[in-house]
Amino acid sequence: MTKITWSLLLATLLALGLQVASAHAQWVRTCVSANGNDANTCHCTQPCRTFQRAHDQTLADGEVTVLDPGGYGPLTITKSISIVNDGVGEASIQVSGGGTGIIVNAPNGGGYVNLRGITIQGVGFGGGTGLLFNTGFSLTMTNCVVRNHTDKGIWLRPTADSHFLVKNTLVADNGGRAGIFVDTQNAASVAAEFDHVELYNNTEGLELNSGVGVSNTAIVKATVTDSVAANNLGTGTLAGGFRVTSVSPFLPAYLTIIRSVSAFNGVGLISSGDGAPHLYIGQSTVTRNATTFQGNNMISFGDNYSRGDGDGDPPLTKTSPR
């Protein structure tokens, strides 16, 4: 490989990156490679080996680019950042020892986090959790795979107003409470969109839970579109395909499901808690679950298919949406 001279390096820096003059230089773009080394700067001419080191070397609002397939290790995110594998091969984080693949501790109010094409895989040896969101303003996650964790796959636990998008993502073979668990804390308003999400073989598929400490003004709402929850067969009451939970005296959580399928789960749809959770469903199919649905405030737009369930196939009765 060509020896990089200092003048060339400087020219590259000026051309491609903003170098911040400090004891600890950071870049607007860093790179990781299976051939990288964390002793490097993570500038893309000197890629690093781990996501964590690259994150630490990246300025807020910057990007980490994956150069080639590999395992890049667990990561705690503390800033606005984009971590991108755009089809170079598997960019994976392996989770064991009760750890967590990605922890998001970005700034509330102003932390914008974007993950693309990342695989988070539990590999035994004590298991763990796929992704845990604690703080941040937004998380957008596309083309990811989160699977084989002993605990939850994606655990969204915001403490302040947060916006989520999970799209084109497979969440499978996870334990814990649910494949995707939205578990709002501390008076946060949450808006979440789940599009083209596949939820297979988890304890529960997806649960939207307005949690504890939600103020009487905060609103917790989510939509699920073009998604599938199948074979989520946890124990006891934790076996729903899609579930919404809220507890009084706080405002209810709203879960809207459109063009989606809930099949072969313990319960197709669940609304639980005494806080009047609301579940709206349209253009969807709920079939071959042991129980079709549990709970109240299950509002059908009247264009769903529900057939062949183990509990005698009760219809999803149409109720006028509020």
Place this chain on the structure above:
Amino acid sequence: MTRITPSLFLAALLGFSFHVASAQAQYVRTCVSANGNDANTCHCTQPCRTFQRAHDQTLSDGEVTVLDPGAYGPLTITKSISIVNDGVGEASIQVSGGGTGIIVNAPNGGGYVNLRGITIQGVGFGGGTGLTFNTGFTLTMTNCVVRNHTGNGIELLPNATSHIAISNTLATDNGG
């Protein structure tokens, strides 16, 4: 390119992989490459050439990562494993002589199998079957292509409780 010294190699092992000290070392991640060699360990610094060798070198619950386009040969799966081609190019298994591309014989009750981005292609010469699932707890198959087999494309023959999910997958031009 920097020469990888044994100490760096060891650091990489310790950092990114559980190296199990045994006569037959296995890894939580192995890699295959068209430039690999089955005499290698399949550690991603020493990729193997075939899925079968990589599978055999991978711990249960581990991953096989495809590094570049190529044909990686037929495979019998006997454990929880994830075999992943995430867009590096075609990762293909060619089937002939009445064989089967992938046979899943994972443990009933606890075998979790995940296949992504794999092409299983019949190429004549006696034909065969694309994928046969005999045993295992789950099979999740996404972004795959199973085509041109004289037998079945995907043949699911579970003999115990099993959960199968297949999405974004093309199964076409098969007989059986």
